[in-house]
Amino acid sequence: QVLGLGMVMAAVQYGLAVNGIYPLAALGAGLAGILVGILFGREKQLSPTEKQAFPPPLTAALCSYGGLTLLMSAIAWPGPLRELLYPTLWQARFPEVATLAGFITPAGPGQAFRPLVHPGTWIFLVALLSYLFYWRQTLCLPGDLIAAARTTWRSAFPASVGIIATVGLSTMMEHTGMTQLLAQGLAAMMGASFPLVSPLVGILGAFATGSNNNSNVLFGPLQKNIAALLALDPRLLIATQTAGGALGSMIAPAKLIVGCSTVGLKGREGDVLRRTLFYGLGIGLFLGGLALIFAR
Numbered sequence: 001q002v003l004g005l006g007m008v009m010a011a012v013q014y015g016l017a018v019n020g021i022y023p024l025a026a027l028g029a030g031l032a033g034i035l036v037g038i039l040f041g042r043e044k045q046l047s048p049t050e051k052q053a054f055p056p057p058l059t060a061a062l063c064s065y066g067g068l069t070l071l072m073s074a075i076a077w078p079g080p081l082r083e084l085l086y087p088t089l090w091q092a093r094f095p096e097v098a099t100l101a102g103f104i105t106p107a108g109p110g111q112a113f114r115p116l117v118h119p120g121t122w123i124f125l126v127a128l129l130s131y132l133f134y135w136r137q138t139l140c141l142p143g144d145l146i147a148a149a150r151t152t153w154r155s156a157f158p159a160s161v162g163i164i165a166t167v168g169l170s171t172m173m174e175h176t177g178m179t180q181l182l183a184q185g186l187a188a189m190m191g192a193s194f195p196l197v198s199p200l201v202g203i204l205g206a207f208a209t210g211s212n213n214n215s216n217v218l219f220g221p222l223q224k225n226i227a228a229l230l231a232l233d234p235r236l237l238i239a240t241q242t243a244g245g246a247l248g249s250m251i252a253p254a255k256l257i258v259g260c261s262t263v264g265l266k267g268r269e270g271d272v273l274r275r276t277l278f279y280g281l282g283i284g285l286f287l288g289g290l291a292l293i294f295a296r
Contacts, residue, residue: 001040009033023076027069057139064130068123075117085116103177166214174221183225194226195291198237199284202244203251210254212245232295240291247284250276 013029016022074081091112097105115121131148134140173179186194201223205215223241227234249255256269256276265272 005033005036005040008036020078021076024073027073060130060134060137060139064126064133068126071122071126072119075122082117086114088116089114097175099176101177103180105175162210163214163217166209166217170217170221179221180225183222183229186222187226187229192230192295193292194230195232195237195240195295196285196288198223198240198291199244199247199287200281202241202246203248203280203284204244205241206245206248206252210252212242212249215245215248216242236291236294240287243287244284247280247287251280 009029009032012032013025016025016028021028075085076082089112092110094107094110096107131140131145134144135142170179173182190197201219202212202215205219206212209215209218220238220241223237224234226232227237251273253269253273256272260266260269260272
């Protein structure tokens with residue numbers, strides 16, 4: 001059942017991605033996994049339970065999350081709404097940067113920020129509208145908004161610091177030639193066999209930084225430069241990088257601490273790591289073997 005569930009999710013994600021609906025690929029795969037999981041779980045229900053109505057607070061919360069999901073899906077779906085909102089952007093321009101070692105980053109525009117299609121904009125808007133709705137329905141107290149904002153700040157601040165630091169480090173490495181130098185060294189050392197260990201780079205990044213996203217920020221440019229040096233399709237190495245980053249989440253100390261504390265295994269992170277390390281590295285090498293085959 002686990003294998004079947006994984007195959008269904010992979011097929012849905014691949015189908016959406018190759019048809020140009022990549023912003024919804026992960027969401028679609030997750031929904032497909034939930035539906036298939038429900039079908040598998042229906043046969044294992046130990047005893048019939050009485051149907052119970054959702055309490056109003058839970059119903060309101062589900063409406064908020066459901067509305068946000070539908071809204072983001074409508075914006076991400078290729079169509080008139082996305083075409084209307086997508087052109088609005090802000091893009092900074094940066095001057096040329098030259099290091100003492102002679103590495104030059106030419107002047108040019110930075111990443112484009114599109115506020116009307118960015119998830120953060122609509123999450124903030126839906127949060128405010130949800131609070132107004134809850135207040136009118138007497139589902140929250142006047143100070144709940146401040147308390148929620150304070151809780152969000154405390155939980156988001158450490159992650160934000162980590163992301164800002166990782167992005168800053170990655171940008172500095174890219175603009176000073178360090179990423180290019182590392183790519184040249186790895187390409188010269190591994191040669192055409194580098195795709196075999198490409199997922200392990202992603203795993204290492206997730207282990208060190210604690211997340212797949214930070215791993216991709218840190219080592220994505222490295223994989224892209226190595227692909228250019230070895231005349232490989234960069235999509236192949238970027239795919240193995242992010243797949244390795246996903247695998248690295250099962251051995252990342254930050255994730256293990258959170259997971260163990262959630263299920264009552266606090267203090268046994270080492271035992272969990274010993275179990276997950278074998279699977280993480282094994283699957284990573286398997287993916288590397290597939291990448292090596294596709295690279296030839």
